[in-house]
Structure formats: structure tokens, C-alpha cells
Amino acid sequence: QQFDKAISDFNRFIKAEPKIADAYLNRGACWLYMKDTVKALADYNKAIRLNMFDPEGYIRRSRIHAMQNRNDEAISDLNEALDLDSTNTFAFFTRNPRGSKAKKEDPADAAKAVKMLEENHFGPLVAHGAYTMNLCTADEEARAFAAEVLEDDLRRMAAIPGNFYN
Numbered sequence: 001q002q003f004d005k006a007i008s009d010f011n012r013f014i015k016a017e018p019k020i021a022d023a024y025l026n027r028g029a030c031w032l033y034m035k036d037t038v039k040a041l042a043d044y045n046k047a048i049r050l051n052m053f054d055p056e057g058y059i060r061r062s063r064i065h066a067m068q069n070r071n072d073e074a075i076s077d078l079n080e081a082l083d084l085d086s087t088n089t090f091a092f093f094t095r096n097p098r099g100s101k102a103k104k105e106d107p108a109d110a111a112k113a114v115k116m117l118e119e120n121h122f123g124p125l126v127a128h129g130a131y132t133m134n135l136c137t138a139d140e141e142a143r144a145f146a147a148e149v150l151e152d153d154l155r156r157m158a159a160i161p162g163n164f165y166n
Helices: 003-016 020-035 036-050 056-069 071-084 107-119 140-159
Strands: 127-128
Touching: 003 020, 020 056, 036 056, 056 071, 056 107, 071 107
Parallel strands: none
Antiparallel strands: none
């Protein structure tokens, strides 16, 4: 996970090939891993300007909007991605994939999501649990933590019916 090095490599590539949208998408992902949403958003915006017909830029930008509680903008970006390619799918995590933190639930957001899923004829969603869960560990505290996270995730997923959990 050498994101500084990856960003440096992408900077050199972008200097030589400034019109390749995927380079901005990938550098934006590095910025996001480093928790710099300002630079990640700038890269995703640039990727969209370079290739407004690729749904991936809108999908990635929607994540930043959602992280910043700009849910209407996130939904707008996801709708744009769906308009471009209704067969495009993406995975989501119910919480921080490497930890236990989860955003506070908002029933209004869940209702909007259900409406969008129905309007766009989505199939069942597949949510991913946190990587840190280990229900089979010998460590009782870690096992209890995993059971607590699993129970919370399943309760959260009930807000959007007909989904799967991985």
C-alpha cells in the first residue's frame, strides 16, 4: 500500500498522457485511500470531463458525495452512471471495510435508495461485511466483536428488502 509512490507514478504518467481518464480515476482512488477527498474529487471531476461516457467516474465521485453527506449529489451521479450503462454493477461495504465504524442510518436515504433501485430495475444488492470480522477466531473478544458487527449489518440491511450479505 504505497500510495505516495503510486501517486508519483500517476503524476509522471499524466504529465506524459494528460488525456487518459483512467489515470485520473486511479490517482483519485489513491488520494481517497490517503483520506484526501479534495484531491480525489478533483481527479474524478477531471476524469468525467475527459470521458463523460464512462460510468466509473460518476460512481467514484458519488462515493465522495455520500461520505460528505451530499446524498442528493451522490444519487444524481449514480443515476447518471445508470443512464450510461444500466448493466454496470458495483460493490459496497456496509461500514468501513477495515474497521467497525458505520454511518448513522437515515430512513429517508434508505427510502430514496429503494425508490432508485425499483425505478432502475436493479436486482438484489450484495453488501460486503468488514474485513475485520472473524467469527471463527479463538479470541473470544474478537469473536464477540464480529457477531456484534454482523448483527448490526443485518439489521441495517433490512431497510432495503431482498438483498444479500457477503
